Amino acid sequence: MKRIFIINPVAGPRNPAEMLRPKIASAAETYRESVEILETTHKGHAREITEQYAASGEPVAVYACGGDGTFNEVVQAAVGKPWVMAGCVPCGSGNDFVRNFGGRDAFLDIKSQLDAQPCPVDTIRTEYGYSVAICAAGLDAKVAYGIPKFKRLPGCGGSMAYKLSIVEVFFGPLTSRLRIVLDGREQVGEYLMMAICNGRVYGGGYSAAPYAMMDDGLLDVVLVRPIPRLKIPGFLTRYREGLHLNRDGEIAPEFQPYMSFCRVRRVELESLGRHLLIVTLDGECAPRKVLHAEVCPKNLTILLPKGLAPDKMAVKKP
């Protein structure tokens, strides 16, 4: 089987190719595998490369070496093609995808990656593409959407841009009037944020759905109604830790006035207000009027490095 490592040279703080090329070359020598290392030259290139290899119909393992954006490109080309296996070597800034499986370390071990196990998982199909982990909308998506604008200011680094975006969002309208349809059941109301989860973690480590499984054919949906402004920081701290839910899907008492949770197959969102809703699909943000999200059971094969501890995984051990 061919194994293709696609490196995004602009992912993370510095070009990951320097670090990865020698590691991949030495691991590949030991394993005598048919390994190729490629670098992207433009946005969308990782998807194009994956599509080219997929077209042959031969089994191929494609490793996205970068952040969630690069992995997401490989995923778009791999869904619905069981012969194309999508791996991730995390060298980006956030890399939320690998947090669903205990973090970066196992995924940075190239030998374990060459020995990785194929594992079919669900995806979320939307009109804007597929998401593997989480589609989110509202407050946190707005903060993420604002960051690039502040990053362009002279002398403004990543963490300063993040803080400035939080300040901007907090002084603007926080909630949105939405029509939400969950497996055909419609509700209309004012919402602060929501997360439609196949995986467990997003946004740099927020455990929105701490018990979501990527292979159960269901989406864990968390809806958050308006919260008094002063209570929001405390709420977000505990939400980040995943303390709002238990294993049976019951909401912790302190969250009950503001939050609801359900497991469904299909979600529709429509913004009824003057402003568009900021929606993020695995970290890629855009303003939208509507979002249709539907679970596609086991239509993507991901690669999990050998030796991952089963208790840390968002999928059943293959």
Ligand SMILES: Nc1ncnc2c1ncn2[C@@H]1O[C@H](COP(=O)(O)OP(=O)(O)OP(=O)(O)O)[C@@H](O)[C@H]1O
């Ligand atoms: N050669 C390239 N030149 C410019 N942009 C690229 C290139 N290759 C990929 N991209 C785009 O770069 C963007 C950032 O990549 P990626 O998300 O992988 O890294 P990151 O932002 O550091 O990590 P994370 O998303 O996990 O925080 C993505 O939108 C990706 O499509």
